[in-house]
Amino acid sequence: MSASDLPDELWARVLELGAxxxxxxxxxxxxSLAIASRRLRRLSLLPPLWSALISRDFPSQSSQPSSSSSKQQQQLHPKSVYKTKFERHKVRMAEARRRVxxxxxxxxxxxxxxxxxxxxSLQAEGEKMKATAQEMENLERVRRASVALNVWQPQVVRGRQKQLVQQCTVPVDSCLSDVNMELKVCKQQIATYKNIYNKEKEKLNEYEEALKRAIYHPLQSSHTIVNEPQAKRKKLKYLLGARI
Incomplete structure (x- = not known):
């Protein structure tokens, strides 16, 4: 006894258990069964099969249908209802993917x-540190000139050093202390910015990887056919839209 000799009731029961x-x-x-033979096409269009698929694949949508939609669905074949729900689900999945x-x-x-x-900020702080370092170098030159005035030097050199000291109207030591503190603050600020920059760079790499995954590995479920080849998608769309 071959499989073709089995009655339709038994085949229908097997398909219902599978669905x-x-x-x-x-x-x-x-x-796929619908295009295998006329008999399997007739069996694959049995309403209980598609009703079972609707209850299994779309439980949240089929649990509490509205009165108007339930009346419309009762007038349609369950395969048409499944196709409608499938298309809506596919649109929702595409929207969810776009949101991601x-x-x-x-x-x-x-x-x-x-x-x-x-x-x-790093560039501005770097320029500020350069200006501070230059100011510190100038103050250090003035300090050395003031010390050199206490020893004998040629008149020309002594005149230049005296001119440098006279141009500084505030005590050199206090200015050096302030500028040195400002230079330390600049270095500390630059180190802080670099630390934050490196962390943000790591975050950027993670976000870019997540973006690649969202684009090339979209959300999937057992119902979506987003990533399948174009020819297969057309074939499935044709099969779902086949006349009952």
């Missing part, structure tokens, strides 16, 4: 803006 179990028989399988991509892009852009601001 009722968890992912044992999906809509792709029923669509937009959020990832927003994090990347925000991190890049913070890095640009840190680069500007």
């Amino acid at each position: 009722a179990s968890s992912s044992a028989l999906g809509f792709r399988d029923l669509c 991509v937009f959020e990832a892009e927003g994090r990347v852009l925000a991190c890049r803006r913070r890095l640009a601001q840190l680069e500007e």
Whole structure:
């Protein structure tokens, strides 16, 4: 006795058991059976099969249907109802994927803006440190000149050193102390900026990797066909849209 000799009732029961179990028989399988033979096409269009698939694949949508939608669904074949729910689910999944991509892009852009601001702060602080170092060097030159005035020197050299000392109207030692403190603060600030910059750079790398995953590895479920080849998607769309 071959499988073709089995009655339709037994085949229908086998298909119902497969559709009722968890992912044992999906809509792709029923669509594939529909093109195998006329008998399997007739069996694959049985309403209980598609009703079981609706209850299994869309439990949240089929648990509490509204009165108007339930009346419309009762007038339609369960396969048409499944197709409608499938298309809506696919749209929701695409929207969810776009939201994930937009959020990832927003994090990347925000991190890049913070890095640009840190680069500007580092550049400004570096210029400030250079100016402070130059001022400290000038004050150190004045201090050495004031010390050199206490020893004998040629008149020309002594005149230049005296001119340097006279140009400084405030005590050199106090100025050196203030400038030295300011230089230390600049170095500490630059070190802080660099530390924050490195951390933001690591975050940027993580956000960019997350963005790549969101773009090239979108959210998937047992119902979506987003990543399948174009020819296979067209075939499944044709099978789902086949006339009952």
